[in-house]
Amino acid sequence: MSGLPPLPRASQPQIIRAYQKDLFYNFFLREESENVLRSIFGTRWLSKWDKEVELFTKLLYYGLTTLRGLQSLGEEYVDIRPISTKNRRLPNLKLRAAMLLLPTLPSYLISRFSRNLPLDPEGRVSRFIRAVPNFLEILTEINLATFYFSGAYYSLSSRILRVRHMSSVSVNPNFKPPSYSFLGILLSIRLLNRLYNLVHQYLPALSTLSASSPSESEPNLSTETYIDSEPISSLVPTPAQLANSTEDPWGDRTVLDLGTIDPEVRVGQRKCALCLEERTASSVTECGHMFCWTCVVGWAREKAECPLCRQSLDLARILPVYNL
Structure with a gap:
């Protein structure tokens, strides 16, 4: 397959609307699936397997669209397509599978199994695993703030896989799309506030631990x-x-x-x-x-x-x- 002809890059409003539409349809599919499963197995069963239901609906939605090389409903709504920036081609099967699994599978595994892992004597493994979701959340917000400034890679997975969206709609040279830089500034301020809170939270504990070893009667600040x-x-x-x-x-x-x-x-x-x-x-x-x-x-x-x-x-x- 030859490279794609030059196409204009999708604008920020197009990408945001596409992701919002996909989120809406995915939520609708999950809600309907939960209603069916609740009527069959009951609420208690659904509460126990809610993570699996969420994973299943995401895999089903994007498996029927992205994995098959088709546009998702959100992408079709604004007429954009993902391409690989490495060779300017439509994503191959391996890349499409990575686009499907990378945003869904790691978060499911962490949320489902992080609390059931065995603890080592000092609890370091447990603390590390439980810190992963917060770390991924911060990375996602950093990526989103970058998108608001640059207009590329709305999701963290697309930035890792180097997949951008191109538009099939010709660009009007007389129209200037709106800028989302102000949202990027607000998100950056929020990230700085979170960083300050983390330092404020853990710095006293680290200084206390370095000054004296904890006794059995005092709480262990490291855990x-x-x-x-x-x-x-x-x-x-x-x-x-x-x-x-x-x-x-x-x-x-x-x-x-x-x-x-x-x-x-x-x-x-x-x-x-x-x-x-x-x-x-x-x-x-x-x-x-x-x-x-x-x-x-x-x-x-x-x-x-x-x-x-x-x-x-x-x-x-x-x-x-x-x-x-």
């Missing part, structure tokens, strides 16, 4: 978990607060007066499924189950899934409940 830049250890109630089960450590933030409730009724309705005692510092997971704060945090550190329904559990998404 500390943070929620909104606050360490988990500072949010967990102290043993003195938990000594009296009739006192809720967050009692000053609730209108519930535990002393006025019959003890048998109170314990029966406020029992934690992990410690089998009355809940203290009640907290709720994304799936709607309530536990003691210390119980669910300890459980999530060992196994990142709800102990009742086995849905994935994220420490940053556990919420306090003040009035129950």
Whole structure:
């Protein structure tokens, strides 16, 4: 196959609209697939295999379009085509397979298996694997900011594979396409803010570790978990607060007066499924189950899934409940 004749490069609005259309159709396909699977297997099964359903719908959508060498619905909408910048040809089968798998498979593997990997004695492997999604997110934002300035490679995978979009629509010399540089500036400011927060979060921990070795009674800062830049250890109630089960450590933030409730009724309705005692510092997971704060945090550190329904559990998404 000979090289393609000279074609104008796709403009930023064309590329953005194409990706937005693909995202819409992919979301629609996933939503319909979830409705069918939910009616067959139930909500609990769907919650357990939600990552696989998301991966399947992406592979199905782009497998029927990109992998076959056809335009996706978004590309067809704005009349653009991807080409390889190395030889100015349409992508071959290997490159199309890479365009399909690179944006989908690594993110799925990381999200599904990162929390189930065995820990080494110092926890370095676990910390590294859990830092990969944040690192990829930062790289994606850097690439997007670069796209807003340069107008090339909207996705990180297309930049890695050196695949650009060309337009079949002739360019009007009298029309100047809009610029998205202002969005690039805003995104750059956000990236600088994230960098500042990371330095502000980890620099004190590193300086403390270099100054003195941690004792058994102090939390290990190298393995500390943070929620909104606050360490988990500072949010967990102290043993003195938990000594009296009739006192809720967050009692000053609730209108519930535990002393006025019959003890048998109170314990029966406020029992934690992990410690089998009355809940203290009640907290709720994304799936709607309530536990003691210390119980669910300890459980999530060992196994990142709800102990009742086995849905994935994220420490940053556990919420306090003040009035129950």
